[in-house]
Amino acid sequence: xxxxTQSPExxxxxxxxxxxLNCSYTVSGLRGLFWYRQDPGKGPEFLxxxxxxxxxxxxxxxxxxxxxxxxxxxxxxxxxEDSATYLCAVQAGDGxxxxxxxxxxxxTVNP
Amino acid sequence: NAGVMQNPRHLVRRRGxxxxxxxxxxxxxxxxxxxxxxxxxGLKFMVYLQKENIIDESGMPKERxxxxxxxxxxxxxxxxxxxxxxxxxxxxxxxxxTGGTEAFFGQGTRLTVV
Numbered sequence: 001x002x003x004x005t006q007s008p009e010x011x012x013x014x015x016x017x018x019x020x021l022n023c024s025y026t027v028s029g030l031r032g033l034f035w036y037r038q039d040p041g042k043g044p045e046f047l048x049x050x051x052x053x054x055x056x057x058x059x060x061x062x063x064x065x066x067x068x069x070x071x072x073x074x075x076x077x078x079x080x081e082d083s084a085t086y087l088c089a090v091q092a093g094d095g096x097x098x099x100x101x102x103x104x105x106x107x108t109v110n111p
Numbered sequence: 112n113a114g115v116m117q118n119p120r121h122l123v124r125r126r127g128x129x130x131x132x133x134x135x136x137x138x139x140x141x142x143x144x145x146x147x148x149x150x151x152x153g154l155k156f157m158v159y160l161q162k163e164n165i166i167d168e169s170g171m172p173k174e175r176x177x178x179x180x181x182x183x184x185x186x187x188x189x190x191x192x193x194x195x196x197x198x199x200x201x202x203x204x205x206x207x208x209t210g211g212t213e214a215f216f217g218q219g220t221r222l223t224v225v
Contacts, residue, residue, distance in 0.1 A: 004153075034213060043115075043202050043216035044154070087154070097167060098144070098156035099214065 002027045002092050006102035013078055013109050021073040021086055021105045029093030033071050035064050036087040038104065044087055047073075078109045113138065115205050115217035116185075123223045124193045132188040132220045136205030143186045144214060145178060148200040160186060193224045 005024045013019055025033065032051055036044035048057045050066040057064050061082065063074040073086055085106045089099040116135040124130050136143050145157040159167040160180035171178065175193075180186040190197055200221050204214035 032212075036216075043117075043218045046213045046215060049213050089154075096169075097142070097159050098170065099146075099154075100156070101146075101153040103151075103153040 002090060002100045004088055004090055004100055004102035006086075006088050006105050008105060009103070010106045011108070013075075013107070015079055015109055015111050016077045018074070018076045018078070020075070021107070023071040023073070023088030023102060024069060025071070025088075025090045026069075027090045027092045027100070031091045031093040033066055034089045034091070034099060035062075035071070035073055036089065038085045038087055047086075075107070078107075080109045080111050083107055083109045115140075115203055115215055117201075117203050117217035117220050119220060120218060121221050121223070123225060125225055126194060127192050130190040130193050130197070130222055132190075132201050132203075132222070133185040134188070134203030134205075134217060135185040136203075137207075137215055140205035140207050140215075142206045142208070142214075143180050144204045144206075145186075145188050146202045146204065146216075148202060148219075150199075154202065157188070190222075193222075195224050198222055198224045 003026045007022045032049050035047040038044045048064040053068045055066050061076050065072045085104040087104045089101040118133050143160045146154040148154045156170040158171050158178045175191045177189045200219045202216050202219045204216045206212050206214040
């Protein structure tokens, strides 16, 4: 069964304090790994798709990386507006179109 | 270009009533997905539809739940005879094509069963 585990469940940072979020996955052939940001009461907002080990993508203060077993979301010099829950999801290579999500990491950045 | 539109945003139903949740995909998107998010749980896949076709309903409860995506109009997720355990946020997502492309989510419908 495809599975995604995110850690930590919650993370508190001071503004400017860089850190990383982890997403470990087991999947029958990875077609894509996705990162989303979700604010309270809102729908997930797409951030990145990674397709193969070694791939990296960046957007502003965020950088996502991928290995064969896990992905990291690196946050450099975060700001309070980066506070949100970050969701990781995988899509298997078995022809299924569904995304399997982790429970997310709730990030709080204090000013 | 409007995003994925879901309505209503909030829905309150009494036990035993029916709930109808609507989703209009982004312009140019022909693939629609429904997910459910229970408190303290991750998003769980329910069903994947294309116009007039249910492609994958492996995540749908066997009873009381149904989904459609007609040729004209929005996709509908219908829950008959709601129970308290159906209270959750229901999200719709759409994508232009299949195969590892990003899906864009709506703001969700928060269903409360009283």
